[in-house]
Every structure is written in C-alpha cells, then in structure tokens.
Amino acid sequence: MTDARSSKGAPKDEVAELARRRGYLGQAFEIYGAAAGFYDYGPLGAGLKRRVENQWRDFYMREGFYEIETTSVVPRSVFEASGHLESFTDPTVACTRCKNFFRVAEDLDVGKRCPDCGGVLEAAGEINLMFQTRIGVPKAGSEENTKSEAYLRPETAQGIFLNFQRLLRFNRDKLPFGIIQIGKAYRNEISPRQSLIRLREFTLAEVEVFVAPREKNSHPEFEAVADRKLRLVPASSNTNYELGIENYEEKSVGEAVRSGIIANEYLGYHIAKVDEFLEGLGITRAKLRFRQHRRDEMAHYATDCWDAEFLSDRYGWMEIVGVADRGDYDLNAHASSSNTDMSVRTEQGKIIPHVIEPSYGIDRIFYALLESAYYKEQVGKENRQVLKLKIELAPIRAAVFPLLNKAELKEKAREVFQNLRDASIFVEYDGSGSIGRRYRRQDEIGTPYCITIDYETLEDDAVTIRERDTMKQVRVPIAEVEKILA
RNA sequence: GCGUCGAUGGUCUAGAGGCAUGACUUAGGCCUUCCAAGCCUAAAGCCCGGGUUCAAAUCCCGGUCGACGCACCA
Numbered sequence: 424m425t426d427a428r429s430s431k432g433a434p435k436d437e438v439a440e441l442a443r444r445r446g447y448l449g450q451a452f453e454i455y456g457a458a459a460g461f462y463d464y465g466p467l468g469a470g471l472k473r474r475v476e477n478q479w480r481d482f483y484m485r486e487g488f489y490e491i492e493t494t495s496v497v498p499r500s501v502f503e504a505s506g507h508l509e510s511f512t513d514p515t516v517a518c519t520r521c522k523n524f525f526r527v528a529e530d531l532d533v534g535k536r537c538p539d540c541g542g543v544l545e546a547a548g549e550i551n552l553m554f555q556t557r558i559g560v561p562k563a564g565s566e567e568n569t570k571s572e573a574y575l576r577p578e579t580a581q582g583i584f585l586n587f588q589r590l591l592r593f594n595r596d597k598l599p600f601g602i603i604q605i606g607k608a609y610r611n612e613i614s615p616r617q618s619l620i621r622l623r624e625f626t627l628a629e630v631e632v633f634v635a636p637r638e639k640n641s642h643p644e645f646e647a648v649a650d651r652k653l654r655l656v657p658a659s660s661n662t663n664y665e666l667g668i669e670n671y672e673e674k675s676v677g678e679a680v681r682s683g684i685i686a687n688e689y690l691g692y693h694i695a696k697v698d699e700f701l702e703g704l705g706i707t708r709a710k711l712r713f714r715q716h717r718r719d720e721m722a723h724y725a726t727d728c729w730d731a732e733f734l735s736d737r738y739g740w741m742e743i744v745g746v747a748d749r750g751d752y753d754l755n756a757h758a759s760s761s762n763t764d765m766s767v768r769t770e771q772g773k774i775i776p777h778v779i780e781p782s783y784g785i786d787r788i789f790y791a792l793l794e795s796a797y798y799k800e801q802v803g804k805e806n807r808q809v810l811k812l813k814i815e816l817a818p819i820r821a822a823v824f825p826l827l828n829k830a831e832l833k834e835k836a837r838e839v840f841q842n843l844r845d846a847s848i849f850v851e852y853d854g855s856g857s858i859g860r861r862y863r864r865q866d867e868i869g870t871p872y873c874i875t876i877d878y879e880t881l882e883d884d885a886v887t888i889r890e891r892d893t894m895k896q897v898r899v900p901i902a903e904v905e906k907i908l909a
Numbered sequence: 910g911c912g913u914c915g916a917u918g919g920u921c922u923a924g925a926g927g928c929a930u931g932a933c934u935u936a937g938g939c940c941u942u943c944c945a946a947g948c949c950u951a952a953a954g955c956c957c958g959g960g961u962u963c964a965a966a967u968c969c970c971g972g973u974c975g976a977c978g979c980a981c982c983a
Contacts, residue, residue, distance in 0.1 A: 455957095459974070477948055506983085577983080578983090610982080612981080614982090722983085742982090804945095807945085823938070857944080857946070858944065860944080860946095862946085864946085866944095873943095877942060877943080889943075889944080894944070
C-alpha cells in the first residue's frame with residue numbers, strides 16, 4: 424500500500440487532519456462530490472482568516488495606505504488592456520493518436536510529433552485560465568456579445584489601476600501613495616492541488632504603491648528597515664526551483680540594495696515589510712526565503728519580482744507573497760486602451776508612476792501559519808497537540824470551565840463566561856468530560872487561556888488561569904481576568 | 910490535462926463476493942478538587958452512477974475527489 428494510504432497516516436498530514444476535524448477547513452460542495460480547487464473555511468478557520476486579514480489591514484494602514492474595494496466581475500476590455508486575456512489564453516495541441524493535450528511550445532505545435540507516443544499533433548483550441556461570464560443578457564449574434572463579455576478577476580490589482588485618477592485626486596495629486604485591497608480572485612487552474620496551495624477561488628491581499636520613477640531609489644523610511652536580515656536567492660544563482668533551505672545568501676536589505684541584488688530602495692523596503700509582517704504573524708522565520716524570479720518565469724507585467732517562499736513540511740517550497748516591480752506597465756496599458764490620461768504632474772513635468780506591488784496569498788499564508796503553529800509533545804502517557812497561535816490570532820481567546828460537573832460551580836462558571844462575552848472577549852464554555860480533556864481540546868484549536876472555576880472561587884472570587892504553551896497555572900481575582908486576557 | 914495509486918462512521922482503520930471490525934471522537938449519566946483516567950448507555954460508515962451475480966463495500970466499466978509524477982501555475 425502506497426501513496427494516499429501511507430501518506431494519510433504520516434506525521435506531516437496531522438496539520439491538515441486537525442484543520443478538517445476541528446472546524447478550520449473543509450472541501451467545498453462535499454455533499455455533491457466536491458470540485459477540485461475550492462475550500463470552505465469553517466467556524467474556526469473563518470475566525471483565524473479574518474484575524475490575519477485584519478492584522479494585514481492594520482499593518483499597511485500604519486504605512487498610511489488606504490483600503491479600497493473593487494469588483495470581482497470585470498469587463499473583457501480591461502483584460503484586453505492589461506494583457507491578461509492574451510497571456511492567460513494558451514493555444515493547445517492534441518495528439519491524434521493518444522489524445523494527450525499539450526500547451527503549444529517550440530517542439531509542441533501543429534504537425535510536430537507527440538512526445539508520449541509519436542503521433543501527429545493537431546490544433547485543439549485554446550485554454551483560458553480566467554472564468555468567463557456575461558454582463559446582462561447578450562443578443563444572439565450581435566455586437567453586444569463581445570460587449571457583454573466579462574471575466575472574474577484573476578488578481579485584485581486591476582481594480583486599483585482602474586481607479587488611479589480618482590485615487591490620485593484623493594491624494595491631492597501627490598506621489599508617492601499606496602492603496603490596499605483584500606478580495607477574492609479566481610483562476611481556473613488546469614490542475615488545482617494541495618489543499619489551500621492552488622485554489623481556483625482564493626483571497627488576495629494586494630498593495631499597490633505608486634511612485635515617481637526617479638524616486639524609486641530614495642524611500643524616506645528606508646533606514647528603518649535597512650538592517651533587517653533576509654535570506655535571498657537572486658535570479659543569478661536561481662537555476663533550480665527546488666533549491667535546498669541552505670541555498671541562500673543572508674544579507675541585510677541595505678546591503679542587498681547597495682550591491683544591486685535588489686534593484687531599488689522601494690522594492691527593498693517592501694520586501695522587508697513583507698518579512699516583518701510574516702514574522703509578526705508567527706510564520707516560522709527559519710523556513711522563509713525570498714527568491715527572485717528568473718526572466719523566463721516573470722509575469723508579463725513585471726520588470727522584477729521577488730517571492731516570499733515558505734518551506735512546508737508537507738508540500739516543499741511554496742510562494743506565499745510576491746513582490747513585483749510592475750514598472751509603468753499597467754498605467755500605460757490602461758492609458759492608451761481607454762484613452763485616459765494617467766500621468767501625474769510633477770516639478771519634472773508629466774510622468775507615469777511606477778508600481779511596486781506586494782501581493783499576499785492569504786490562503787497560503789493561512790496554511791503556512793497552521794504549519795508554523797502546530798506542534799506535538801508527550802505529556803505523561805498522552806500526546807498533546809497544540810496550535811501555538813499568537814493570542815491576537817486565536818479564534819477563541821479563552822475557555823471557561825467549571826472544575827467539576829456540579830451545579831454551584833457550573834453556575835459560577837456561566838456567570839464568568841457571560842461577563843467576558845459581554846466585555847466583547849470571545850470565550851467558550853465547556854463543562855463536559857474531565858478537566859484534562861477540556862484543556863487538550865482547547866490546546867488543539869489554539870485557545871491561549873483556560874479559566875477554571877473551583878470551590879475556592881465561591882469563597883474568594885479568584886479563578887485559575889491556565890496558559891496553553893507552558894501549561895502553567897496562576898490564581899487571579901475574577902476582577903483582573905479581563906485585563907489579563909485583553 | 911495525461912499517467913500511477915487510492916477512497917469504509919466526524920477521525921484513524923479491519924474486512925477482498927454472503928450479519929461491516931475495532932479504536933478514538935461525540936452525546937447523556939455515574940464517579941472525579943486541575944492536564945485526553947475509569948464505569949454505564951447511546952449516536953454515527955462502505956464516494957457517485959451503471960454493469961456482472963441468487964447475492965457487490967468487495968469483481969467490471971464510467972465519473973468525482975485525493976496523493977504522487979509529467980505538464981501548468983501569467
């Protein structure tokens with residue numbers, strides 16, 4: 424027995440199993456047989472994801488960036504301009520003998536030989552990675568068929584570019600400025616795989632920083648991040664995708680920019696910010712690296728791109744954030760296609776700003792976070808599984824228990840529980856089974872504190888707070904509980 | 910998309926033509942003064958569709974989903 428069976432029981436699958444079992448994640452449409460590439464977040468998963476998104480918002484709003492929200496349904500014309508329609512649509516060929524499909528490439532084209540069986544290849548239409556839809560009701564065969572054609576956005580960035588003029592005016596015609604957006608994006612992947620790693624519907628959190636080209640090398644806050652050490656894999660040494668964890672150069676951001684490994688201060692600054700954010704979330708830093716794209720893997724809009732990659736125990740290296748220098752590609756494209764002036768007046772005359780874009784895959788970060796937080800240890804004869812989530816990320820802040828299943832203890836515990844909920848601290852109540860079992864349940868879902876009401880509580884109005892990571896207990900007056908949990 | 914392998918209660922699994930196994934879990938109860946203890950009771954399952962057969966969870970065909978490899982991942 425191989426593959427699915429044995430890997431199912433392997434230690435590295437425990438995170439995914441826990442996530443499924445305890446209400447973090449589930450396959451979408453499961454009762455109808457499911458569809459690959461779609462996942463639903465359960466009660467705890469949605470709570471954790473929301474907290475990650477809120478941390479991200481706060482992080483970038485501290486930079487002074489405003490958040491906007493644009494549509495997911497986008498007319499065809501936008502993607503004609505952005506280049507997505509063309510670069511997302513791949514011509515394919517099929518083998519006349521074995522019927523295998525191939526994306527057209529140098530050795531794979533009409534009339535060439537099938538690499539699998541040697542049969543002749545013939546044209547097999549086009550595959551498009553964008554989900555197509557329609558706006559309104561098209562008239563059959565009329566011009567409006569094309570006019571009403573639309574796609575679900577494959578990235579949220581375009582929505583920000585389309586708003587550029589309004590955003591510039593909002594910023595009183597001054598550069599630089601940054602705009603953020605969190606939202607769903609859609610890509611009809613040919614083969615989605617690996618739970619949250621390659622989804623067809625996923626959440627992107629994107630930052631677009633608009634900056635005058637001549638300012639790219641002088642970020643006003645650069646010194647604040649210059650000493651931050653990063654593990655860098657520049658394109659020059661980046662010949663093999665599956666590089667080992669040891670294959671990187673550790674350099675400070677300042678050093679990397681000075682020596683030209685990172686092209687400019689703006690790019691360097693935002694790479695450093697990505698690192699800072701991921702570290703703040705609790706992603707294991709020893710498993711992070713920044714890898715520069717080679718020319719042949721760069722997106723059609725990018726002039727430079729660095730991916731933050733996380734080394735998953737389960738799936739190997741995976742991209743969790745991309746930081747791209749999109750140059751003036753997008754604004755130029757929309758300016759000429761829509762016949763709109765996208766330039767900014769500066770003392771040096773009219774310019775088209777460049778765009779630095781950190782683009783976060785929230786679902787992948789969610790997965791990396793679970794893997795980073797998960798550990799198992801032996802306590803007595805039993806295993807203890809723990810999600811060591813940061814307090815501010817844990818879906819449940821604390822759980823309240825009566826020590827024993829007795830009316831007077833339950834009553835007091837209910838009261839403590841209700842008071843905390845009234846104080847907007849999200850707590851859970853649990854009175855079933857032994858106290859040890861209840862502690863373990865909370866460990867597994869990452870609840871940082873457990874509060875236990877015992878007979879002494881009825882005398883002295885003090886409770887025991889037990890801490891998840893150390894399992895240590897302290898006795899505190901009920902009046903101080905709120906402060907400790909906050 | 911192609912190929913290989915697989916799918917049994919919520920989870921992990923036994924069974925390979927004839928009553929679906931066990932553990933964990935969950936729920937109710939007893940016991941219990943702090944880390945998955947014990948006892949009693951209960952709940953819960955053969956991925957979907959077709960075929961072969963007296964009889965299919967088991968064999969065959971198709972599909973779906975999953976793991977892995979190839980391709981793809983702008």
